[in-house]
Amino acid sequence: MKNFRFKFDWVVLPAIGLALVLAIWSASSETWAGKLPSPGQTWDKSKLYITEPFAHRGVQDQGIVRFTLYSLILVAKGYALALLLGVPLGFCLGLSDFFTRTFDPIFQILRPVSPLAWLPLGLVLFHKNEPAAIFTIAICAMWPTVLNTAVGVRSIPQDYLNVARVLSLSRTRTLFSVLLPAALPYMFTGFRLSLGIAWLVIVAAEMLTGIPGVGNFLYQEYNSGIFEHILLCIITIGIVGFAMDRIMSIVENNLKRVFA
Amino acid sequence: MPLLELSKVCKGFGYNGSRVEVLKDINLEIEQGEFVAIVGYSGAGKSTLISMIAGLLAPDSGSLRLEGKPITRPGPDRGVVFQNYSLLPWKSVFGNIYLAVDQVFPDWTKANKTEHAERYIEMVNLTPARNKRPNELSGGMRQRVALARALAVEPRILLMDEPLGALDALTRATLQDEIERIWRRDQKTVVMITNDVDEGILLADRIVPLSHGPRATLGPSVEVNLPRPRDRKAMNHDPRFQKIRAEVIHYLLGSNPRIRRKTAPIPAFDVPLGLVREAV
Numbered sequence: 001m002k003n004f005r006f007k008f009d010w011v012v013l014p015a016i017g018l019a020l021v022l023a024i025w026s027a028s029s030e031t032w033a034g035k036l037p038s039p040g041q042t043w044d045k046s047k048l049y050i051t052e053p054f055a056h057r058g059v060q061d062q063g064i065v066r067f068t069l070y071s072l073i074l075v076a077k078g079y080a081l082a083l084l085l086g087v088p089l090g091f092c093l094g095l096s097d098f099f100t101r102t103f104d105p106i107f108q109i110l111r112p113v114s115p116l117a118w119l120p121l122g123l124v125l126f127h128k129n130e131p132a133a134i135f136t137i138a139i140c141a142m143w144p145t146v147l148n149t150a151v152g153v154r155s156i157p158q159d160y161l162n163v164a165r166v167l168s169l170s171r172t173r174t175l176f177s178v179l180l181p182a183a184l185p186y187m188f189t190g191f192r193l194s195l196g197i198a199w200l201v202i203v204a205a206e207m208l209t210g211i212p213g214v215g216n217f218l219y220q221e222y223n224s225g226i227f228e229h230i231l232l233c234i235i236t237i238g239i240v241g242f243a244m245d246r247i248m249s250i251v252e253n254n255l256k257r258v259f260a
Numbered sequence: 261m262p263l264l265e266l267s268k269v270c271k272g273f274g275y276n277g278s279r280v281e282v283l284k285d286i287n288l289e290i291e292q293g294e295f296v297a298i299v300g301y302s303g304a305g306k307s308t309l310i311s312m313i314a315g316l317l318a319p320d321s322g323s324l325r326l327e328g329k330p331i332t333r334p335g336p337d338r339g340v341v342f343q344n345y346s347l348l349p350w351k352s353v354f355g356n357i358y359l360a361v362d363q364v365f366p367d368w369t370k371a372n373k374t375e376h377a378e379r380y381i382e383m384v385n386l387t388p389a390r391n392k393r394p395n396e397l398s399g400g401m402r403q404r405v406a407l408a409r410a411l412a413v414e415p416r417i418l419l420m421d422e423p424l425g426a427l428d429a430l431t432r433a434t435l436q437d438e439i440e441r442i443w444r445r446d447q448k449t450v451v452m453i454t455n456d457v458d459e460g461i462l463l464a465d466r467i468v469p470l471s472h473g474p475r476a477t478l479g480p481s482v483e484v485n486l487p488r489p490r491d492r493k494a495m496n497h498d499p500r501f502q503k504i505r506a507e508v509i510h511y512l513l514g515s516n517p518r519i520r521r522k523t524a525p526i527p528a529f530d531v532p533l534g535l536v537r538e539a540v
Contacts, residue, residue, distance in 0.1 A: 159346040162316055165334045167363050167413070177359055181350045258350055258393070 037228040045228035071213035078137025079198045086142035090149020111143045115201040129209035144193035152186025192248040262289040269322035284475040295450045297460030300470030306453040336364040339410030343422040345402040347394040364413040380412040400431035420452040471515030479511040
């Protein structure tokens with residue numbers, strides 16, 4: 001009975017949800033949204049890209065996994081820069097009230113700025129597409145890391161700081177043996193949110209710069225009128241984003257268990 | 261010259277109108293090798309007092325000296341055992357102790373430091389749990405790790421802030437025996453804060469009562485001149501034990517304004533234990 005219940009919750013219900021969405025999608029493309037390809041058409045036109053995922057038929061015509069990899073590599077670069085900038089900034093915010101009073105208002109103003117607004121500035125600053133895209137990803141994605149690191153550092157229990165003081169740990173050792181591990185669970189929440197944003201930004205960055213990748217493919221196929229591929233890209237982006245979030249959350253939960 | 265000397269130490273918290281004087285005119289001298297228990301009410305300022313000796317807090321006035329030198333900051337010449345263990349949860353038993361050893365003896369070889377840390381793990385009987393993390397250990401085991409960490413830096417004086425306060429009665433008794441055994445082995449100078457008079461009598465050479473706050477101060481010392489090792493059960497019937505307990509309780513109850521008004525003077529003998537526990 002319990003086994004049945006499990007299957008029902010985790011297999012049957014999601015399958016019903018998927019079927020419903022496909023039905024609405026089909027019905028829409030039949031009725032009010034004439035240009036929207038039906039699920040069947042989408043599959044027919046996308047088959048080649050899925051069954052030959054690493055194909056390289058030309059710059060604009062590659063397998064979907066290959067395009068995704070291009071995007072992931074670019075995201076990885078931007079994300080790495082976001083963490084490299086975000087963690088030290090977060091530590092400064094968490095450790096120093098002076099620093100917080102000085103810079104927090106500016107951070108609060110920069111934080112909500114859209115990637116679409118940063119990208120042209122990146123192009124002005126770096127002249128080339130890829131550095132501009134990396135800059136945009138980093139500056140948009142780093143805020144959750146900055147803020148969560150700051151919260152993590154501020155909420156380090158006084159006990160741990162007392163231990164560091166009683167043992168007269170040096171500054172570096174206090175940082176690496178006490179502060180960093182104690183703040184890590186919070187920081188990881190920031191890392192996870194940052195990764196989500198980086199993946200959101202990549203599509204916009206690729207569209208505007210023309211760097212090959214899943215986002216660029218989407219926009220190019222819109223221009224070529226192959227709307228089936230837009231849907232293919234949307235589904236791919238969603239699945240990849242979901243997978244990354246799951247992986248990060250598994251790592252995060254394991255960390256929390258160790259640090260509890 | 262006493263090893264530790266506190267003279268006219270005062271400490272308060274807060275500003276102006278909401279300021280509370282916690283400790284007032286604390287005078288205390290502790291000799292090399294002495295085991296002193298400071299017994300007092302919860303919230304009287306016991307932890308504040310030990311934090312000042314540890315160097316985590318500065319006094320408002322008065323002076324604290326260790327071997328004649330003023331205490332200005334924490335240092336490895338004072339080993340501290342905190343009530344809530346304060347172990348780093350991401351490090352193993354060995355890792356927690358090694359961190360301390362590595363910091364205090366930087367010139368030693370790695371093998372030396374490892375061996376030293378392991379000797380102290382063995383001393384508190386935790387060798388089988390060497391690689392476990394604190395969250396896999398019971399409260400009593402955690403406090404043993406904290407004790408081993410404090411001792412492993414070979415401090416001049418061991419400061420314990422209600423080290424057994426968070427433990428159940430049985431674990432408490434076991435750890436009391438271990439503290440006594442370790443203390444007898446290397447005759448370390450110890451200051452232990454506790455709210456349990458019996459614990460003080462069982463372990464200490466001298467009990468110093470801390471009066472009820474605010475403006476708590478130390479009462480007259482009571483020497484515990486009972487032979488060691490002290491037997492917990494036999495002590496309950498020993499008139500010398502009862503006399504010491506009565507003296508300490510008498511001072512503590514007398515210092516509490518709420519109790520002072522309500523109760524007649526406490527007879528020097530035969531204080532019912534239950535009542536004493538409740539009051540303190």
